[in-house]
Amino acid sequence: MIKTIVIDDEPLARMIVMEYLKQHADIQIVAECGDGFEGAKAIQQHQPDLVFLDIQMPKLTGFEMLEIIDDMPNVIFTTAFDEFAIKAFEKNAVDYLLKPISKDRFEQGLLKFRNAFNSNSSTPQHTSTKVAAITEEESLERIVVKNGTQIKIIPVQQVTYLEAYDDYVKINTKDGVFLKNKTMSSFEKQLDPKQFVRVHRSFIAKVDQLAKIEPMEKESYIATLLTGEKISISKSGYARLKQVIGL
Numbered sequence: 001m002i003k004t005i006v007i008d009d010e011p012l013a014r015m016i017v018m019e020y021l022k023q024h025a026d027i028q029i030v031a032e033c034g035d036g037f038e039g040a041k042a043i044q045q046h047q048p049d050l051v052f053l054d055i056q057m058p059k060l061t062g063f064e065m066l067e068i069i070d071d072m073p074n075v076i077f078t079t080a081f082d083e084f085a086i087k088a089f090e091k092n093a094v095d096y097l098l099k100p101i102s103k104d105r106f107e108q109g110l111l112k113f114r115n116a117f118n119s120n121s122s123t124p125q126h127t128s129t130k131v132a133a134i135t136e137e138e139s140l141e142r143i144v145v146k147n148g149t150q151i152k153i154i155p156v157q158q159v160t161y162l163e164a165y166d167d168y169v170k171i172n173t174k175d176g177v178f179l180k181n182k183t184m185s186s187f188e189k190q191l192d193p194k195q196f197v198r199v200h201r202s203f204i205a206k207v208d209q210l211a212k213i214e215p216m217e218k219e220s221y222i223a224t225l226l227t228g229e230k231i232s233i234s235k236s237g238y239a240r241l242k243q244v245i246g247l
Contacts, residue, residue, distance in 0.1 A: 001026060001027070002027045002028065002049045002050055002117070003028050003046060003047070003049050003050070004027050004028065004029050004030065004048055004049065004050045004051070004052070005030060005031045005032070005033065005039065005043060005046060005048045005050075005052070006021070006031075006032045006051075007032075007034075007035075007036070007038070007039035007042075007052065007053045007054060007057075007065075008033075008034070008052070008053075008054035008057070008078060009034050009035055009054060009057040009058060011034070013054065013078065013099060013101075014032050014034075016100075017052050017078065017101065017106070018032065020101075020103060020106045020107075020110075024110070027050075030046040031045075031046055031048075035059050036057055036059060036060025036062065036064060036065035037059060037065075037151060039053070039060075040065050040068060043069055044069075044070070047071060047073075048073050049073065049074060049117065050073065050074050050075075050113055050117075051073045051074070051075045051076070052075075052097075053065070053066075053075050053076070053077055053078065054077075054078050055077055055079045055081070055084050056079065056080070056081060060144065060151070060153070062077065063138075065144075067144055067181075067182075068144055068145070068146040068151060074113060074116070074117060076095045076096075076097060076110075077095070077096045077097070078097045078101065079097075079098060080098070080099040082098065084096065095108075095113065097109050138190065139192065140156055140191050141155070141156060142154060142155050142156060143156065143159070143171055143178075143180060145171060145178040145180050147178060154171060154173060154178065156191065156192075156195075156196075158173045158174065158175065159172065159173055159196075159206055160172045160225060160226075160227055160229070161203060161204060161225065161229070161231055162184065162187055162196075162204040163231070164184050164201070164202040164203075165179065167181065168181055168182075169182055169183070172229070174227070184201070187204060191204065193244070194244060195207055195208070197240050197241050197244050198237060198240065199232075199233040199234065199237035199238070199240065199241055200231065200232045200234045200237045202232065203231045203233075203237075205231060205241070207241075207244060207245055209227070210223055210224075210225060210226075211223075211224050211225055212224040213233065213238075219235040219238075220232065220233065220234055220238075221233035221238050
């Protein structure tokens with residue numbers, strides 16, 4: 001049996017997908033969810049083979065939900081917005097079904113999944129990589145992190161600075177420090193360059209949090225933040241900072 005979860009904030013959209021799925025004897029619907037929070041919990045609990053996932057949902061978007069999933073499932077995205085589908089197809093991402101979803105188009109997407117699933121040509125890591133590639137082009141307004149069993153949404157305005165930490169990035173805020181499994185370069189691409197500057201290979205500074213900058217040896221600098229914390233600034237990072245704040 002192929003364990004499947006349907007995640008969509010629209011009850012009618014969920015019902016249509018589930019009606020299509022019920023016509024396949026080898027598919028078991030283990031959960032239906034109305035938002036990304038419920039979806040993340042259901043995926044963790046059931047470890048499905050396939051997820052039908054809406055993108056634009058309140059509270060937590062489909063992309064944000066996938067960012068906090070430890071064991072990435074195979075995903076068929078559902079959306080009413082062509083712009084997301086265009087970006088996905090350009091990057092050869094996993095299948096997208098545009099709403100309203102016709103029976104024929106649904107069957108095509110399911111067949112695509114079956115072929116990939118049976119041949120192991122599409123792995124969860126493939127899905128994760130494609131989602132990361134798509135979201136890197138989007139301007140970041142908030143950061144979703146997993147804090148133990150809790151999901152926390154951090155508006156970027158609450159971030160004081162970012163720090164590289166092995167395969168993670170430390171999100172430093174006034175409320176504490178949170179880890180995100182993402183690269184510094186991804187954050188650099190997504191954050192507003194007028195507010196956040198890559199001042200060092202290990203640090204991204206929020207401009208309005210800088211209190212003082214002092215020179216150090218070998219054309220490097222040290223910045224003191226409003227919080228009293230100190231971060232390193234490289235020669236190239238100082239040059240980027242000058243362009244933004246006119247040092």
